[in-house]
Amino acid sequence: MRRATVYDVAERAGVSIATVSFTYRQPNRVRESTRRKVLAAARELDYIPSANARGLAKGRTGVLGLYSFDLLLEHPLGQGNPASDVGLKSDVDSDLDGAEPNIRAYPLYVDEVQRGFELECWHQGQAVLLSSSDDGKRGESITDLAGRVDGLALFSWGESPEALKRLAKTIPVVMLSQSKGDLPVMYLSFDNESGMNRIVDHLVDVHGARRIVFIGTLDFPEVGVRLDIVKRRVHKRGLPACRPIDAVLDHRVLYQALAHVVREDKLPDALVCANDQMALSVMDVLLDLGIRVPRDVIVTGVDGILAGRFATPALTTVQLYMERLGRLAADSLAERDGQPWKEPRSAMAPARLVVRESCGCHGQAV
Template identity: 45%
Template sequence: MAKRPTVYDVAARAGVSIATVSFTFTQPHKVRPSTREAVEEAARALGYLPSASARGLARGKTGAIGLFSFDYYARNSGVTPDADAPFGDEANEDFRMFPLYHDEVQRGVEMECWRRGYVLMVGDTKSTSSEADIAGIAGRVDGLAVFPNTLPDEILLRISKRIPVVELSIPINNNGLHGVSVDNEGGLAALTEHLISVHGLTDIAFVGPLGFPDKEHRFSGYSRAMEAAGLAIRTVDTAPPGQLAAFARDTVAGMLAEGTLPQALACSTDEEALAYMDALAAAGVSVPGQIAVTGFDGLVAGLVNRPALTTVRQPLVELGRTGASILIDQVASPGKEPVKRQLPVKLMIRESCGCRAA
């Protein structure tokens, strides 16, 4: 068997030091592009692959960041779609819904890990059956990023005693963990104020699952704007998991039968807003002619929908990048206090509220 090439062979062929070779594969942003290209070309020519275990032993680190995410189908329906089914087939769900919120945040985490020379390991709670399994995954990374409601707080706090943990999309709190979120309350307040002041609407119902920190803050923003205008707060019941489309149809049918259809639905997510727009269209109710519908997230689906969805756009990719950056900075230089960051949101005024398309 031929001798495996080493870091010394790559350094000699590229005409650089072994430290430069190491930096090329662990912290590429610190190496000049021309030098990095020379090292990578030498590695390709020799068939060299850097050893993750060796790098870890040398630095006392794994060079990897973990992300606990969740699968959309497993979380919402427990059914994996048929990959061969055509678009529009109910088994394939709604193709407008991709990429979803967590897909874009995860992309941001991936981009920052790549930029900083870290490997990203993605796990989900469905594949872990016990705290020991979770701890085993956490033990293979230098830091851990988690989406809301993926792991219990008590487990995250125990993990954080060994490696830094950052929560993604959890509103700023004092739970002792690092966190990055967006201005959920301010965004929904601004959107509700737009419906009131620009369109003169007075009967606006909030749609969204309470019990989730980010949705609670959005509800607070809606409530603040309604109370400031002297208007009554109204909510719509939350759909059971995996039943949003059917629940929206039943809810719309019930409102029409009872004569209680509001002037607007302020939905806590774009996914909810699109489901209700479909249900209203199926019932022959015009959006925005008879009712305004708004969302929150800023998914591509809302932009391509007709009418285009008025929403609050989160900087989803930047949220993921910021979370990964916090982790990597903490790995390099741990701080005594948790790092908490809140990113701004942007009101996207489109057609579904009654405004003209730009």
């Protein structure tokens, strides 16, 4: 059966197609009696107004986009899919055998930001379009997404700055977890300065730490920012220079790096990890090496993911308000109503120190 159109509704209600359009888009411009007549005709015909048509009429889609390098993480990073070699059916069947959800895989930083983004879009009456792709098709995927939304939030950008600049001329763009830049986009980040300074001060003042080592994947801009802050704070406190360990989230890689430190008898007083996922993996490796946390070495993280709270020992971390960052991103885009920024903007979500057993304290916020 043919789907009813705006022309069918106009004919049934005895009005113009413009009046039907106004009934849905600008009801204040239509008399109440006429509006009721149009809506009654639409119900009789099972008419559903086209979102695309409404968007074309307004020059807007009513949709905000969120692009992520990892919208979903099936297994903890650095730990492969145990059923990947035997196919999907085995993996699905294993989920039916009573296994509980793995909080090392969900919820994570990306999940919390996404939740905030979706919640704010819901409050704003905006639809959400989520997307991600492998590195090889990232630019193509982002461009395709940008063509279907009024604004776009990005966790990462693997293309050239010029490509991002061109994109930012067409729609408003938010760069998540980047504190600054010179492109006409909104840079949203966390108060890394306050959070990392507090963690160094706590380690020094409460636990007497002097040798502090930073562990993280230094390719990520946010990790580099946190490392620089720790280095400056350690220097300001008159401690030996903080030497970083550049390592990815892989058990074997971390094991080799930390085993070398242990063999050389250079185990520091504290390992400050770039994020909670790294910290949890570091604690796994230290356990395998026979190193006790926090008795032999302190371990701290950044993010405040749920898994850190239930780890053994519970993880001391810089708690980031990730949901608030997602809300801020969606609110910033909605306010632009499809209009790009003409110059760089920036905003920041707060952070706080939460001390738990992995540094030798009992749980509390600082």
